Amino acid sequence: MPTNRRFEFDWLDPAERDTRFWATVDHSMLSGRLGFLYTARAGAVKDYLAGEPLEAILEKYGKKLPETIRLTKRCVQIHPDGRIWGFRGLVPFKHLKEYERIALVQRRTLDEKSGCSGALRQLFDLHPPVKEIVDNLYLKQRKKETVHESRIPLKSIHKRFLNSCRQEGLTTEQYPFCVKNLGRIALFRYLGDLEKSQQQLAAAARFGKAAARKLRASASTGEEIVVTEPFQRAQTDGHRIDAICEIEVPSPLGGVDRRVLRRFWILCIIDVLTRVILGYCICLRREYNSNDVLRCIRNAIVPWKPMVLTIPNLRYPSGGGLPGGVIPKAEYAVWDELLYDNAKAHLSDRTRQKLQDLVGCDVNAGQIDNPDRRAIIERFFRTLEENGYHRIPSTTGSNPSDSRRQNPEKTAVALNITLEHLQELTDVMIAQYNAAPHSALGGRSPLEYLRYFTDRDDFLLRTVPERDRHNLSLLNFSTTRVVRGNVKKGTAPYVEYLGVRYRNEVLVKTPELIGVRLDLSVNPDDMRSLVAYLPDGSELGVLTAHGLWGRTPHTFEMREAILELKHKQLLFYTEQQDPIHVYMDLLTTQKNKGSANKLAEARQVMGNGFPTPPPPQVESQANARAVDPSPIQRSAERKSKVPAVIKKTLTF
Numbered sequence: 111m112p113t114n115r116r117f118e119f120d121w122l123d124p125a126e127r128d129t130r131f132w133a134t135v136d137h138s139m140l141s142g143r144l145g146f147l148y149t150a151r152a153g154a155v156k157d158y159l160a161g162e163p164l165e166a167i168l169e170k171y172g173k174k175l176p177e178t179i180r181l182t183k184r185c186v187q188i189h190p191d192g193r194i195w196g197f198r199g200l201v202p203f204k205h206l207k208e209y210e211r212i213a214l215v216q217r218r219t220l221d222e223k224s225g226c227s228g229a230l231r232q233l234f235d236l237h238p239p240v241k242e243i244v245d246n247l248y249l250k251q252r253k254k255e256t257v258h259e260s261r262i263p264l265k266s267i268h269k270r271f272l273n274s275c276r277q278e279g280l281t282t283e284q285y286p287f288c289v290k291n292l293g294r295i296a297l298f299r300y301l302g303d304l305e306k307s308q309q310q311l312a313a314a315a316r317f318g319k320a321a322a323r324k325l326r327a328s329a330s331t332g333e334e335i336v337v338t339e340p341f342q343r344a345q346t347d348g349h350r351i352d353a354i355c356e357i358e359v360p361s362p363l364g365g366v367d368r369r370v371l372r373r374f375w376i377l378c379i380i381d382v383l384t385r386v387i388l389g390y391c392i393c394l395r396r397e398y399n400s401n402d403v404l405r406c407i408r409n410a411i412v413p414w415k416p417m418v419l420t421i422p423n424l425r426y427p428s429g430g431g432l433p434g435g436v437i438p439k440a441e442y443a444v445w446d447e448l449l450y451d452n453a454k455a456h457l458s459d460r461t462r463q464k465l466q467d468l469v470g471c472d473v474n475a476g477q478i479d480n481p482d483r484r485a486i487i488e489r490f491f492r493t494l495e496e497n498g499y500h501r502i503p504s505t506t507g508s509n510p511s512d513s514r515r516q517n518p519e520k521t522a523v524a525l526n527i528t529l530e531h532l533q534e535l536t537d538v539m540i541a542q543y544n545a546a547p548h549s550a551l552g553g554r555s556p557l558e559y560l561r562y563f564t565d566r567d568d569f570l571l572r573t574v575p576e577r578d579r580h581n582l583s584l585l586n587f588s589t590t591r592v593v594r595g596n597v598k599k600g601t602a603p604y605v606e607y608l609g610v611r612y613r614n615e616v617l618v619k620t621p622e623l624i625g626v627r628l629d630l631s632v633n634p635d636d637m638r639s640l641v642a643y644l645p646d647g648s649e650l651g652v653l654t655a656h657g658l659w660g661r662t663p664h665t666f667e668m669r670e671a672i673l674e675l676k677h678k679q680l681l682f683y684t685e686q687q688d689p690i691h692v693y694m695d696l697l698t699t700q701k702n703k704g705s706a707n708k709l710a711e712a713r714q715v716m717g718n719g720f721p722t723p724p725p726p727q728v729e730s731q732a733n734a735r736a737v738d739p740s741p742i743q744r745s746a747e748r749k750s751k752v753p754a755v756i757k758k759t760l761t762f
Contacts (some may be wrong), residue, residue: 126186144202159489208231230286244267264297268298269648315722341445342383342446345380346450349491356447389408391409405585411582443572444470448474449475450474502532589630597624630642659689
């Protein structure tokens with residue numbers, strides 16, 4: 111047979127010319143005549159590409175050369191999935207391309223409902239601007255030129271479609287104006303097909319970024335690193351607690367005033383494999399910062415200690431708690447990778463540098479606005495809310511219209527639901543979660559699953575070296591300052607940091623250091639002192655803040671707040687006055703929720719003491735309390751009236 115009678119397929123990839131790699135068809139599903147027809151077509155194409163004589167193909171399958179070439183061309187056309195059609199193109203009555211209309215649509219009578227097949231596609235081919243307008247409206251394209259509706263109704267798109275047809279010069283004798291429904295049904299069908307072909311764009315435009323994100327995640331075929339051991343990967347995030355509480359502030363007129371706190375944050379770290387909560391931190395500010403993230407990390411590393419509970423009948427579950435406090439091998443354990451969101455507190459260079467240097471883990475912020483990547487920690491927060499905070503009488507519910515929201519501010523004051531109560535409940539609820547059976551772990555609790563690994567002799571956990579455990583300076587950050595002073599004017603050498611002078615005996619007696627730049631290690635949890643180092647790295651010693659700044663415990667944020675109020679001339683104090691006490695007096699007089707949160711935070715730093723002189727026995731107790739900024743390790747010694755509603759232990 112001459113070669114010019116064969117169709118050449120040299121442009122095909124060699125693998126595509128080999129029918130063994132073509133997309134197949136289950137011909138057993140084609141019964142009767144359809145099955146027989148498909149088998150004959152497939153056999154003819156195989157033999158033709160294998161170089162069999164055309165006479166043999168005609169005799170065996172009854173297919174002449176033109177028919178065989180037509181069938182072969184169908185098989186090598188490109189399918190919408192990117193591959194060639196292969197044997198799928200041989201299925202009887204299967205259309206490989208859309209219908210293309212040739213004749214123009216004529217005016218129809220009201221009773222005529224047919225004869226318009228392919229009319230809309232023909233219109234789009236003849237007038238591309240009309241199709242572009244429809245696509246842009248549905249998919250919200252060209253946003254710089256068009257202000258789109260949040261989700262434009264299909265009827266509105268149809269109106270815009272008709273207007274664009276008029277602008278293109280179409281008359282009442284032409285489609286779509288010459289048919290009864292003005293092309294509405296065909297347009298709606300086209301938009302449905304457009305949504306299927308452009309799933310990502312349509313989901314984002316019609317149903318929001320969350321729907322598009324979930325669609326992208328569910329359609330992803332990429333393989334993620336499989337987590338096979340505890341502490342291989344952890345997740346962290348912050349969540350605003352859906353509950354309101356109050357604090358009691360001594361009144362200058364005697365007794366106490368009850369102040370409502372605004373909702374505050376809880377930050378947690380969870381192990382991906384075992385689902386165990388490694389540590390948490392409570393932040394009372396409007397937004398948490400990098401210091402709060404580092405506090406949470408520190409609490410996840412340092413062994414946990416149970417709080418002294420003041421709520422009657424509230425108990426920790428047997429064997430429950432956080433890993434570092436109940437599993438000896440998990441003390442000071444650290445993880446290999448940490449996933450977090452793109453909040454500024456997480457993305458700060460200081461946070462990432464501390465994680466890499468002191469924890470020795472990789473940090474992965476992931477994609478922006480993609481909480482599904484941290485689904486485990488997000489699911490834990492939902493569990494914590496539904497089984498805990500949403501059951502408290504002062505809950506705010508999951509949204510403003512939640513039926514569980516019953517005037518939470520008044521309820522918190524009426525039932526005396528205090529900050530200490532919520533802190534105790536939070537500690538117990540997390541301990542219960544770690545000790546409760548988990549469906550994703552085959553009915554085992556997170557702590558039981560972790561013990562399964564730690565009890566194995568061949569399992570090793572990476573921990574903080576013992577030499578570094580007594581000084582785990584996760585929160586500390588470094589800065590530099592020049593030593594100031596003037597011997598002629600009688601000013602001893604000092605270092606000024608954040609508006610306060612720092613000295614020690616060595617610095618005062620070393621005037622030759624004036625003008626030398628020192629490295630300072632600052633602990634934002636206790637600004638009463640800092641550690642100074644000489645340019646060669648030698649330690650100069652601990653420098654103490656001047657005056658009462660060096661006596662009263664306060665944090666970096668409290669110092670900044672005091673100096674800002676002083677700069678705005680809203681706060682005044684003398685050398686003989688304690689600025690922290692003056693600051694707390696100011697917060698006591700202010701009646702907004704923000705000042706109540708700041709006051710509660712200052713109270714925790716100062717050991718729950720107040721600047722207003724309390725009765726002698728209360729003052730002695732306040733002075734006896736040790737300063738401990740960690741909400742996990744702090745014990746609530748003040749017993750207050752506890753509402754009967756929260757006397758019962760909340761269980762998961």
